Amino acid sequence: MAEFVKVCALSDLVADAGVAALINNQQVALFYIAKQVYAVGNLDPIRESNVMSRGMTGDAQGQLYVASPLHKERYSLISGECLDKPGYHLPVYASKIEAEQVWVAV
Template identity: 50%
Template sequence: MNLTTTLSWTAVCPLDRLEPDRGVAALVDGAQIALFRTADGLFAIDNRDPVSGAYVLSRGIVGSRGGVPTVASPLHKQVYDLRSGHCLDLPGVAVARHDARCRDGLVEVRLRQEG
């Protein structure tokens, strides 16, 4: 059985500190998160690239594929769907996705933990 546990919301930074279509790394409740602001919204995924094991996804190239907001790993260029975390190039590979929102001008992230 696969359950998802969500933790409380954590304020990360003011919205205006996030440049559109650029990623930033943030430490949220001890986890390294890659946070993205795109025309499609705010997205938070683990910063760890599941292919290389390096914490680099926040430095990836933001774009889209078929209308899907994406980030390409800066190391091996695998492309991840920012909405789901699924890799669009390697079936079965995914990065954890977390909830992100803007509230009162502050970007907040809520971690999701699979268990």
């Protein structure tokens, strides 16, 4: 089972935007939206580039997502599933905020 690792201060994140972090040799994209942190893999599974932290976030019928900056495929920040092309997904990591610090389990 993955253990939580302290990644950064909450103030290091930008509201409604992504930031990349290297956690245990794994690139992770962090998003701070509505006072919650979401953590997904930074690798775009279709284009095989570490770019997801640069993607735009949005909400499609209550489903929070990040869109790949390359070809705009949208991925759920909750499940990691691609909303536009079945069969693709991002890994999703548990995350939490404690004492103004961001923790992620990878």
